[in-house]
Amino acid sequence: MRDVRLEGIVKQFGKVRAVDGIDLHIRENEFLVFLGPSGCGKTTTLRCIAGLETLDEGRILIGGRDVTHLPPGKRGIGMVFQSYALFPHMTVAANIGFGLRVKGVDRTEIDRRVRRAAELLQLGNLLDRYPSQLSGGQRQRVAVARAVVVEPQVLLMDEPLSNLDALLRLSMRAEIKRLQQEIQATTVYVTHDQVEALSLGDRIAVMSEGKIVQLDEPQEVYDNPATVFVGAFIGNPPMNFLTGRVRQDAGRLFLEGEGYQVPLSPEAAARIQAARIDEVTIGIRPENIAVSLTEPEGGGIAASVIVSELIGAQRMLTLALGPHTLKVTTSTEFLPPPNGQVWLTFDPAKIRLFDAATQARLAQLPKAS
Numbered sequence: 001m002r003d004v005r006l007e008g009i010v011k012q013f014g015k016v017r018a019v020d021g022i023d024l025h026i027r028e029n030e031f032l033v034f035l036g037p038s039g040c041g042k043t044t045t046l047r048c049i050a051g052l053e054t055l056d057e058g059r060i061l062i063g064g065r066d067v068t069h070l071p072p073g074k075r076g077i078g079m080v081f082q083s084y085a086l087f088p089h090m091t092v093a094a095n096i097g098f099g100l101r102v103k104g105v106d107r108t109e110i111d112r113r114v115r116r117a118a119e120l121l122q123l124g125n126l127l128d129r130y131p132s133q134l135s136g137g138q139r140q141r142v143a144v145a146r147a148v149v150v151e152p153q154v155l156l157m158d159e160p161l162s163n164l165d166a167l168l169r170l171s172m173r174a175e176i177k178r179l180q181q182e183i184q185a186t187t188v189y190v191t192h193d194q195v196e197a198l199s200l201g202d203r204i205a206v207m208s209e210g211k212i213v214q215l216d217e218p219q220e221v222y223d224n225p226a227t228v229f230v231g232a233f234i235g236n237p238p239m240n241f242l243t244g245r246v247r248q249d250a251g252r253l254f255l256e257g258e259g260y261q262v263p264l265s266p267e268a269a270a271r272i273q274a275a276r277i278d279e280v281t282i283g284i285r286p287e288n289i290a291v292s293l294t295e296p297e298g299g300g301i302a303a304s305v306i307v308s309e310l311i312g313a314q315r316m317l318t319l320a321l322g323p324h325t326l327k328v329t330t331s332t333e334f335l336p337p338p339n340g341q342v343w344l345t346f347d348p349a350k351i352r353l354f355d356a357a358t359q360a361r362l363a364q365l366p367k368a369s
């Protein structure tokens with residue numbers, strides 16, 4: 001087994017609890033992504049797994065073995081840092097093989113494994129070059145090859161693509177995914193880039209202030225954020241939020257706030273009622289709001305267009321709904337009228353409900369039997 005278990009780990013720097021009690025089971029061969037804003041504790045958590053930080057509390061098990069007090073070299077890990085820090089006076093081959101030489105692996109074995117790692121990362125014809133003779137993307141590949149060559153049980157990567165330009169990031173992202181599938185190492189990957197997290201992760205652990213706020217598969221994190229924070233952090237543009245109170249009108253239920261009322265499904269109303277809260281925050285993604293030029297038959301929500309932007313395959317509208325601002329994506333063919341007046345329909349099945357006070361998602365109601 002090459003799984004990783006974090007049990008109540010805490011790492012404190014003075015008064016800052018960089019890692020504030022994390023419990024997590026990373027499965028064998030899983031690609032797990034830590035996602036969160038800068039300063040939320042991603043790097044520190046990864047460094048704890050690597051053994052580069054000593055824990056204040058908790059323990060870490062790799063493959064069932066308690067490694068809490070083991071030095072990095074004895075943990076069976078390979079690590080790729082954000083700054084790839086290659087040795088400038090060593091060739092690509094020597095850089096990749098460095099870790100094996102330190103361990104005293106014999107020369108023919110080093111040679112074989114360096115060639116294999118170089119092949120995996122398409123560096124085969126660059127082995128005699130020096131880092132200064134490589135492009136940014138090639139250097140990053142050398143850094144990954146150096147981590148892979150030790151055949152780690154667990155591969156740890158800290159924002160490995162953040163120093164590359166956008167196009168290169170895209171191609172390296174696909175390569176990392178392919179590589180991981182090929183070498184089958186349990187992988188922990190740190191990023192603040194939500195697109196990277198969604199595309200790479202088998203599961204995503206969303207972090208905020210030293211804690212994991214949601215641990216789920218990418219689709220679930222995107223569709224059903226556990227908190228307002230997660231919905232706002234993931235998605236480009238992020239989820240829209242409106243806070244209001246539930247009101248009944250002619251047998252229909254609405255969320256009513258300043259300048260709008262949004263129809264709610266009976267199921268949503270029941271959940272709000274079961275939660276016994278006064279104020280509800282609803283979340284809805286920009287692609288789940290339909291926009292039309294005339295009022296739809298079932299009634300719509302009037303809004304006015306502030307900005308209309310072409311963003312490639314879609315158009316993004318910034319809308320005013322009373323004092324609130326919403327982002328909606330539509331087809332590029334949708335052209336807002338000169339007076340800016342449009343009508344919105346929220347897909348009721350896509351409305352997400354949060355407690356306005358705690359910002360946490362409202363619990364699902366148990367299914368009626």
Ligand SMILES: Nc1ncnc2c1ncn2[C@@H]1O[C@H](COP(=O)(O)OP(=O)(O)O)[C@@H](O)[C@H]1O
Nearest residue numbers: 013016018036037038039040041042043044045
């Ligand atoms: N060596 C250190 N000394 C003091 N504070 C640190 C140290 N490393 C990290 N921190 C603090 O711990 C928190 C988490 O940092 P970090 O793990 O680097 O976050 P992230 O990688 O998510 O951006 C931040 O508040 C940071 O300032």
Ligand SMILES: [Mg+2]
Nearest residue numbers: 039042043044
């Ligand atoms: Mg970091």
